[in-house]
Each structure stands twice: as structure tokens, then as C-alpha cells.
Amino acid sequence: MFSYRTLIATDASAWLALRKEGARVAPKGFLVTLDEVRKMDEAGAQKALEFGGMRGVFEDETLVGFCGYRPQQLQRIRHRAELGPFYVTPSQQGSGAAQVMMKGILEEARAGGVAQIELTVAPDNARAIAFYKRQGFQKYGVRPDAIREGGVPECELLYLRWVN
Ligand SMILES: CC(C)(COP(=O)(O)OP(=O)(O)OC[C@H]1O[C@@H](n2cnc3c(N)ncnc32)[C@H](O)[C@@H]1OP(=O)(O)O)[C@@H](O)C(=O)NCCC(=O)NCCS
Numbered sequence: 001m002f003s004y005r006t007l008i009a010t011d012a013s014a015w016l017a018l019r020k021e022g023a024r025v026a027p028k029g030f031l032v033t034l035d036e037v038r039k040m041d042e043a044g045a046q047k048a049l050e051f052g053g054m055r056g057v058f059e060d061e062t063l064v065g066f067c068g069y070r071p072q073q074l075q076r077i078r079h080r081a082e083l084g085p086f087y088v089t090p091s092q093q094g095s096g097a098a099q100v101m102m103k104g105i106l107e108e109a110r111a112g113g114v115a116q117i118e119l120t121v122a123p124d125n126a127r128a129i130a131f132y133k134r135q136g137f138q139k140y141g142v143r144p145d146a147i148r149e150g151g152v153p154e155c156e157l158l159y160l161r162w163v164n
Pocket residue numbers: 026028029030084085086087088089092093094095096097098099120121122125126127128130131134
């Protein structure tokens with residue numbers, strides 16, 4: 001049984017562990033590197049969560065996935081929100097946990113008057129792209145030279161979904 005909620009400071013240890021796991025097993029799914037994640041300690045994780053921009057999906061009491069959700073604050077772009085990173089632990093991929101998290105985000109977006117959710121994804125992240133498409137996201141562009149891996153430029157795909 002999955003549940004969804006905003007992560008708070010007391011989730012820091014579980015979130016940090018999952019963040020490290022994600023950067024290790026799915027580096028293409030994150031902008032942050034494993035080295036950068038390792039530099040964050042529990043106090044840093046608590047501080048990061050206090051901003052309120054991280055959501056989690058739990059199986060009973062265990063955090064099994066997380067995603068960033070950042071509604072824009074300026075008046076003229078308040079109808080937009082950014083999504084990501086978006087991660088589910090490998091043993092729970094394909095289980096419906098990712099859908100629960102996306103459903104939670106969409107409900108929040110509706111309640112907050114957000115009309116459009118935006119995300120970026122690596123072009124070779126086929127599983128994530130299949131998931132986002134199934135969730136109603138559509139590609140609207142490509143950002144060239146978005147990431148430099150060892151100095152080598154890589155693009156990223158821009159996706160959005162209207163909230164209805
Ligand atoms: C992206 C992620 C959250 C999706 O959650 P999930 O539980 O794996 O998603 P689902 O299993 O519901 O859906 C994945 C889809 O990809 C398909 N798929 C699985 N492996 C695939 C592969 N190697 N290539 C292409 N499609 C694949 C599945 O069949 C499914 O499609 P369907 O719903 O049309 O059958 C999860 O895989 C994850 O955390 N990945 C690592 C981190 C990451 O890459 N995050 C995204 C960053 S932008």
C-alpha cells in the first residue's frame with residue numbers, strides 16, 4: 001500500500017540514503033553526481049527538505065521514491081511548475097509507486113492552480129521517457145549542451161504536461 005506526502009526534516013536520513021542509491025544506480029536520472037551527493041550530510045539534507053520542495057512515496061513506513069516539485073513563484077509564471085528529480089528504488093520500479101507519486105503531484109498542481117508541469121530527461125533514458133509519455137507528457141524541445149560529462153556536451157529533452 002503506497003502513500004504520498006511532502007518530505008520533512010525527519011525524513012532526511014531515508015531521503016539521503018535513497019538519493020545516494022539513485023545517483024549510484026541511475027546516474028542518467030540525475031543532474032547531481034554521486035560525489036556531490038556524498039558531500040551532503042544529514043544536517044544538509046534536513047535543511048534542503050525544510051524548503052518543502054521534495055515529495056516522497058512510501059510503502060507502509062518505508063520511503064521508496066522521491067521527486068522534486070517546484071511551482072513557480074512569480075506572478076506571470078505561477079501557472080507553471082518544475083518536476084524532478086524523479087526516482088523510485090529499483091525493487092519498486094514497475095510496482096505502481098511512480099504512478100502514485102505522479103498522481104499526488106497532479107492533485108497538488110490542480111489544487112494550487114498550476115496549469116503546466118515541466119521536466120527534463122536524458123534522450124537515452126528510455127524507461128523514464130516511456131513512463132512520462134504514459135503519464136501524458138509530451139516533448140516540446142531539446143536543450144543542446146545541457147550537460148557536460150567529462151567535458152563532452154550532451155543534450156536533454158524538454159517535456160511538459162498540461163494539468164486538466
Ligand atoms: C523513471 C521511473 C521513476 C519510472 O518508474 P517505473 O516504476 O520504472 O515506471 P513504470 O514501470 O510504471 O513505467 C516504465 C515504462 O517503461 C517501460 N520500460 C521498461 N524498461 C524499459 C526500457 N529499457 N526501455 C524502454 N522502456 C522500458 C515499461 O514497460 C513501462 O512502460 P508501459 O507503462 O508503457 O508498460 C523509474 O524507472 C526510475 O526511478 N528510474 C531511475 C531514475 C530516473 O531515470 N528518473 C527519471 C529522471 S528524468
